[in-house]
Amino acid sequence: MSTPPAPARPSLLSFWSDLPREGRMLLSIVVLEFLGSGLVLPFAVVYLHDVRAFSLSTAGLLLGLPPLVGFLVVGPGGALIDRIGARRMLAATLTTMLASDVVLAFATTVPVAAIALVLNGLAFGTSFPAAQTLIASVIPPGMRQRYFGVNFTLLNLGIGLGGLVGGVLVDVHHAWTFQLVYLGDAASYLPGLVLLLGPLRHVAGRPERSRDVPKAGYREVLTKPAVPTLLLLTFVSSFVGYSQLNAGMTAFATSISQVSTRALGFAFAGNTAIIVLLQLVVMQRIEGRRRTRVVAVMGLVWAVSWLLLGLSGMVPGTIAATLLVVACATVFGLGETLLQPTVPAIVNELADDHLRGRFNALNAACFQLPAIIAPPIAGALVGAHLGWVYVALLTAGCLLVGAVSVTRLEPQLTPEVNGQRPQPDASQETILVA
Template identity: 65%
Template sequence: MTTLTEPRPSLSSFWHDLPRDGKLLLSVVVFEFLGTGLVLPFHVVYLHEVRGFALSDVGLLLGLPPLVGFLVVGPGGAAIDRLGARRILLASLGLLIAGDVLLAFSSTLLLAGTALVMSGVAFGVSWPASQSFIAAVVPTHLRQRYFGVNFTLLNLGIGIGGLVGGVVVDVDHLATFQAIYLADALSYLPPVFLLLVPLAGVAGRPVHDHDEHPAATYLGVLRRPAVASLMLLGFLASFVGYSQLNVGMPAYARAVGEVSTRALGLAFAANTAVIVVLQLVVLRRIEGLRRTRVIGVMGLIWAASWMLLGGSGLVSGTVGATILVAACASVFALGETLMQPTIPALVNDLAPDHLRGRYNALSSAAFQLAAIIAPPVSGVLIGHHLGSVWIGSLVVGSVLVGVYAVARLEPQLTPEVNGVRVPAPAR
């Protein structure tokens, strides 16, 4: 016989149980992403209105980082397994700093393109490196909560940065834009310090037993149990989720819902606020539940959010449309609070230590590939007055994501990897 299900651990117990190195990593998240929030909403404004580059050129420039990131993520994952996540993280932070500084003084397309390529390389390897580094620091039973808390702090930093950036920048004063890009560069210095000093001994060069762990290829990794299914799930979730929220949702809201740019800003602010307010509550609620079931609920929530957006097209140009767009972003955020702790935890609990870089690289590539494919799809459908088809495909796709997680992925996972806490045996 076993005991009854143990009570869900509190967030205070999470902080108490979290190793010192994990606490140090969380301590710099808000500051690091405050810099990201400073510049994130203003790339187009800076390059087009301040630097004077043609809008078509700006579109090509801003397409460079995700494309380059996708191209380098594979070699980056192999480098993480070979050299260690800490070294790759330091290199990516150095590139981000250099890219921001160069972009601040980019008066030509060549300089701006070079800066954005540097940022693309950095972002392509920083996600799998950071996830691998976290997994080296944080024990398995704390990872889901860690990823959730990290996501909360990340959004808090971006939200604060966006508000500050909106107050500081002035299209008539180049120096204000240079200031925010330089501030973004400075925001990466605290994590650099952590990696160089207090965390210098963590996740250095991995020790490989080549007899026990022969050299692995990405194809070999994909053939491992549940890996291909998990990566396909990540691609689908990104395609009907983030990739559409960042590009398709604003396009639909403007072209079909006819809402103002200010209303769009409020919608994204509401999205951030919901994440910051609810993520910690959601973490406690989902602790010990099957992660695939949590993702199934996420799919239903995202389907509801897209239906709300579709409703804005029925009352276009009205206050009701503005409210529905904000509601879409807010409900979508609730789904985010379910996804962000679960998928990274699944990836890292499934991965063996010697292949952690490749597992996280594959996960990152799945999300990035969706980010490359989704914008043209949404652009074509919305641009050809097929917005209802686009909404319908997202609603159906979101439901299918949930069904796929439960029906296909769940049977391939052990209960422990799927987040189920095994009750302690009765004495």
Template identity: 65%
Template sequence: MPHSGAMTTPAPAPVRPPLAAFWRDLPREGRLLLSIVVVEFVGTGLVLPFSVVYLHEVRGFALSDVGLLLGVPPLVALAITGPGGTLIDRLGARTVVIGAVVLVIASDVVLAFADTLVVAAVAMLLNGLAQGVQFPAFNAMIAAVVPSEARQRYFGLNFTLLNLGIGLGGVVGGLVVDVDRAITFQAIYLADAASFVPILLLLLGPLRAVAPRPEPHDREDGDASYRAILKAPGMRPVILLVFASAFVGYAQLNAGMPAYARVVGEVSTQGLGIAFAANTVVIVLLQLVVLQRIEGHRRTRVLVAMGVVWAFSWLLLGLSGLVPGTIGATLLVAACAAVFALGETLLQPTLPAIINDLAPDDLRGRYNALFSGAFQSASVVAPPIAGALLGADRHTTYILLLVAGSLACSYYAVARVERALPAGANGGADRAAA
């Protein structure tokens, strides 16, 4: 008989296979998709920082009109996301991705020659239509190609390559464009259009058989509605967490943070450029390290860490307001963007993996559309709230809102989302048990 006081063997540590093994084990289709991410997003980086400069300084549109033009894509995307998710499930993700890529190419070409507001508005409309289906269709296609156990790493590596491409494109674009030569801006928009040709050729050639129209399951029409999907186990709290994290996260990084840095911290535009460069560098350098560290852990616990990291980043932004117009303010804003990037490396592999582990094959488009819609909704709602608080000189209230909101995301992830997720969707020990 064994002794009653014998020591138990400790549980083994989570296995963290090297990234080389991940690449080797990845299906051929997944490797092909990853191989062109940098090329695709170099084009995006070429034009991303220069939209206002091109439309206002080169084309001569009033700033008020430029603001309206740039508001068209997110609003159109938000309106089209729901129908787009249904379209993905009916036609197949690959078919919808092809349509989105064609729309993006058309948008870039039209915008390159947009010498009137009407032509520019058409380009922005095309861009919004593409945005509305591109994200959910790409995610659905990736989930159809990449097995569940590899998706977290895939989404993380994809995010690294995406940022590398945008960073390289931004550097090249800054060297090429000249506000006194419209042709330099036309060149970068045409180059952006050309950067989407490789993915189009892949989808029409070697990947023509991936993500076809899914076989429908035996379910009533009402069971495939967005309302029914939100009632599926774990889905409603996950979507609420997506909205909240986008509200206190990306929407503020893109709108509220630059506004606070300029108005309160009195940071120069060059200082803002340094901050966004620091953000990109941290993502490129740390994402692969983070992927190794979070392997085998519950995704909700990773999201807890994300909220804490973001709370600290917003505290750094708040401190910049105590030393306005100094090098210290610039360094604090850059530190805010860099620390925020660490949180991004925790979010990007986990939330998309959770969504696609929850989704059945024939409803994957709708699940990813809900994900995209929650993200876009936050991007529409957050900037006006940030503008109202900062415009009313409620700077401390603004920072406290972001810090408290980030910590609330951490609490909600472990107190609500973790309990609601079905076994297997949360990674780590839950996946092993499932």
């Protein structure tokens, strides 16, 4: 008797052709939108300090406003998504981001810059849950993991290209060059607004609820099986992951490993390149596998990346230190290709339609909180020359992510939510008699 063959992994070509029209339209603008983000992302401190002549401490406080405000509004934002619909909320978010960039482009005083960055925080707190909810409303469950992977690839491609263009355009001796890139970032939101207000105006409106469904809120989300564990996983992975790459890693690399800022540029370029080059390959390889196991592998990959960073501190100021820092960020990017398609898919397959905004908002809050608390912790450890404690903390946290994913989260998920494709019915297979 023959064994049932494993289901074939769908090709990228079939993925595009199988996508709903709305999904293809949303993907078509990702590179352009995040090209705008890439134009300004690397230069915020330079703009505020060198161009607008704010002190470094003032610039730091100003740049702390978006994550703080974003965290404060993410809860109400999730409830508002469920009330008015993801499309309307995302359109309001893009409008707010556009206004923030325009105000910041002409901000010559601290209060005006603060207003711009508060607007940025309002949008920051609601953009992720609104976008994830909108995607889940138009993409069938079986395609969401692949969609999130392709979206992440295009996002990084846009940021990478934008960073290159911005690096060529900006000049600290000419304020107008910075105004140009901020206005360019503002303009990058216009295609999304046109889509949401025009061709996509029929999707992701106010969720329909039958009258027999009782009114529900965040308490009902938190009491759903697997949700608290998933939120813990998001918090820990964000704390030992993105929050460190953007703050602690750079502090360790410059203070302890003593590498140059140019080396950091190479490190982030390597991080972006590995995502753009490998995300689609990785996405094909993980299709149909348990998402919790994929996250566990991601934890191991990130643990290796932080160990590479630790090794760079043992050879400070050398070419070897530079290569190890670049390797750290590049290996970290490989871990990102495993994380980004999986966790958003789990969140949105656990979510009830009328509570989807709240599900995504809670996940976003657990992702954003570490961005507020991780930099001070990293700064304290690195500043006290406790680099080995810092690396050990991150490595242990990555291993904890893997353990929680496999031992706690996996038993709480159904096979379908965990990404496993149904096996063919053996009774329908042809029985071959030798």
